[in-house]
Amino acid sequence: MLIEVILHSSFFIRPSLMNLDSLIRPNIRAMKPYASARDEFQGTAQVMLDANENSLGSVGPQAFNRYPDPLQRAVKAEVAKLKHVRPEQIFLGNGSDEAIDLLLRLTCVPGQDSIAILPPTYGMYEVAANLNDVAIERIPLTGDFQLSAEVINKVLASDAKVVFLCSPNNPTGNLLHQDAIEQILRGFRGIVVVDEAYVDFADAPSWTTRLDEFANLVVLQTFSKAWGMAGLRLGMAFASAELIGYLNKIKPPYNISEATQQHAFAGLRDAARFEQMRQELLTGRAWLQQQLPAVGIVEEVFPSDANFLLVRFRPDATAVYEYLLGKGIVVRNRTTQPGCAGCLRLTVGTPAENEQLLEALQQFA
Numbered sequence: 001m002l003i004e005v006i007l008h009s010s011f012f013i014r015p016s017l018m019n020l021d022s023l024i025r026p027n028i029r030a031m032k033p034y035a036s037a038r039d040e041f042q043g044t045a046q047v048m049l050d051a052n053e054n055s056l057g058s059v060g061p062q063a064f065n066r067y068p069d070p071l072q073r074a075v076k077a078e079v080a081k082l083k084h085v086r087p088e089q090i091f092l093g094n095g096s097d098e099a100i101d102l103l104l105r106l107t108c109v110p111g112q113d114s115i116a117i118l119p120p121t122y123g124m125y126e127v128a129a130n131l132n133d134v135a136i137e138r139i140p141l142t143g144d145f146q147l148s149a150e151v152i153n154k155v156l157a158s159d160a161k162v163v164f165l166c167s168p169n170n171p172t173g174n175l176l177h178q179d180a181i182e183q184i185l186r187g188f189r190g191i192v193v194v195d196e197a198y199v200d201f202a203d204a205p206s207w208t209t210r211l212d213e214f215a216n217l218v219v220l221q222t223f224s225k226a227w228g229m230a231g232l233r234l235g236m237a238f239a240s241a242e243l244i245g246y247l248n249k250i251k252p253p254y255n256i257s258e259a260t261q262q263h264a265f266a267g268l269r270d271a272a273r274f275e276q277m278r279q280e281l282l283t284g285r286a287w288l289q290q291q292l293p294a295v296g297i298v299e300e301v302f303p304s305d306a307n308f309l310l311v312r313f314r315p316d317a318t319a320v321y322e323y324l325l326g327k328g329i330v331v332r333n334r335t336t337q338p339g340c341a342g343c344l345r346l347t348v349g350t351p352a353e354n355e356q357l358l359e360a361l362q363q364f365a
């Protein structure tokens, strides 16, 4: 019993051995964040004359004359309930893309530090690195888009400040093996970002369930995919309260608009609609997975845990892409991505859209 307690506690003490402060840029550790009017005064008062707002109201049909909550407390309380995390473990960004950018700026000194990415993967990691003058170390996934022992060893040997693991991966659709991610979390010296934009379509638990074990873990999720709110621009980052505190320190004070906070709050309370759409998209994915292999020009349909399918076409995927465009159907041409020669990425649509896509492909074949 005593041994069990000791083992158990040492297990939880281990992650705190990683010194988060040593990964934060010195200028950010030293800086004082902007203190907004709404940071200094929270709550409701009779007379609000602290923020140079327009007390008369707004133009247009809805009142948005007050600055929004900088820390989005109401939305985070709902997210915390849903994801079984504490509000202090949640950061909300103007899309996950803002969280990606802030994580880079938090840790990487421009012109000096690097991030690691595992191609083929989401394009924004590279764009954010280029924007911030941060070097990119590319460690390609295996031919079946996985983390082999060799890939893991390269990540563990890296001096990068952040490694981005996208699971389910975009554009390939597959989950990365859980034990491989765990090895990286235990051995990598920087921050490990697991981008779970598509986790709601996956047959696996979220890494948010492991947050308390790994001080270097950041999990990204978004309202843009399964929640159907891409137009709002709202992304989530989950991490230790300490790391979230740093993200809050450097974010633009009012990064999430009042309109977005209101819509997200309402959406989070509509779990039934979320689940209904999720099931419909999963059904659509299964239908396309079943139908596509019989189409003559389809060489391979890769397994997917996301709301899209990576499909290899023969003999000429770009010709298929152009043909679909001519029919008014836009898909994503991924033929130039490493390991994705001949591949298009097809998003699962409505049942009617899926049928239209399949019919067009059958006609081409």
Ligand SMILES: *Cc1c(COP(=O)(O)O)cnc(C)c1O
Residues within 6 Å of the ligand: 094, 095, 096, 097, 098, 122, 166, 170, 195, 197, 221, 222, 223, 224, 225, 230, 233, 234, 235
């Ligand atoms: C779509 C997507 C996102 C979402 O980005 P937002 O800025 O939240 O819309 C993040 N990561 C990956 C891998 C994606 O495919």
